[in-house]
Amino acid sequence: MASGAFTLRHCILGLLAQKPMSGYDIRRVMEKLGWLIGSPSYGSLYPALHALYDEGLVTVDVLAQAGKPDRKLYWPTEAGRRSLQDWVNQSGPADVTLKAFVMHLLLADSFSADGLIAYLLQRREQILAQQVALEASWSEADEQVGWGKSLALDYGRALASAELNWLDHVLNSLRYPLSGEESQRAKAVSPDLV
Amino acid sequence: MASGAFTLRHCILGLLAQKPMSGYDIRRVMEKLGWLIGSPSYGSLYPALHALYDEGLVTVDVLAQAGKPDRKLYWPTEAGRRSLQDWVNQSGPADVTLKAFVMHLLLADSFSADGLIAYLLQRREQILAQQVALEASWSEADEQVGWGKSLALDYGRALASAELNWLDHVLNSLRYPLSGEESQRAKAVSPDLV
């Protein structure tokens, strides 16, 4: 329950772990990251923040401001950091949505290098599986693929191969060399679409 | 309100427009498309299907089967097709999430060619804006960007540029359908479903 899926709680905790912020700040940051992480409404943000506080995962410091409403700066307690670390460590392939993945990247500083590499490899495995599944869906001569379906599948293929390329590139720069066979597969894809 | 965001309703309606299916079928199809569209639980699928039926947007035909439970084949009514067409036509840049975008691609057959091109151009504009926003976020020398943040931003950049490439390629092939293969696909655009 506390683990499992990636929710606003984790997101907030993750951002606060990098730098103390107010609810308002959190939203601004998420807005700037835009579609990568998606910004929540205050209607969910503030309640989530209060809940984290009630559970002792974050502390607050209230800064009175002239003319403006009080600015409540939140940051994780030790328990909060532990809980975040738990999430980072135990998150399996099941919950690797785009948001969760991006949050893992953002928290890269708090990984051990090995942990990050393991996580990226896991992600790589997953994308590879999806690519294979799409390819299978394509050549499924169940009946001829409609134009729309072929468009959608091709789009998926393009995204998947782009991500694989990126992953390989990053893994490489982390000096984790892949076997020749595997890395070639990912590199070969880019130029042929539709 | 009934329009706006992309929900299960639209998704179901869209899939049924391509081919009559049971709730079970719908789920299998969505599962196969995997992360592109995401498969819902039956706990949301069946109720949504019933709601569509109650509103007269889909009809059902019950096929009794030996040994197995009845198979309820659903497909859109005229009203359903109209409602779907409305969604396709009026969906603005606001709701262009990945799911919604993929659904538009899947329904490409039911667009006029011009409509599809307009939609893709809209998407292109949006991705371009996101790319710019990320770039801005990067060079924001507010303080030096942490490793995690730079990783995440770079990931976003990679995805955005991959999508732009794909969009350009598709747009190009839509405007200059030359090869035999592609002109065949171009023909497939015309039969609309309304």
Added chain:
DNA sequence: ATGTGCATGTAACTGGTTACATGATTCG
């Protein structure tokens, strides 16, 4: 006998959005 696939569904819950309410300050 045990599990997997087919096929339907409901009830309780959760995680979010939308719309509302407040109020000072600064910019055009």
Added chain:
DNA sequence: CGAATCATGTAACCAGTTACATGCACAT
């Protein structure tokens, strides 16, 4: 003088998940 930005929050609602309940057929 009105709009945007800073800054907080609540209440009603909605869309989805999880867990449960049913039941037959076929393969291991």
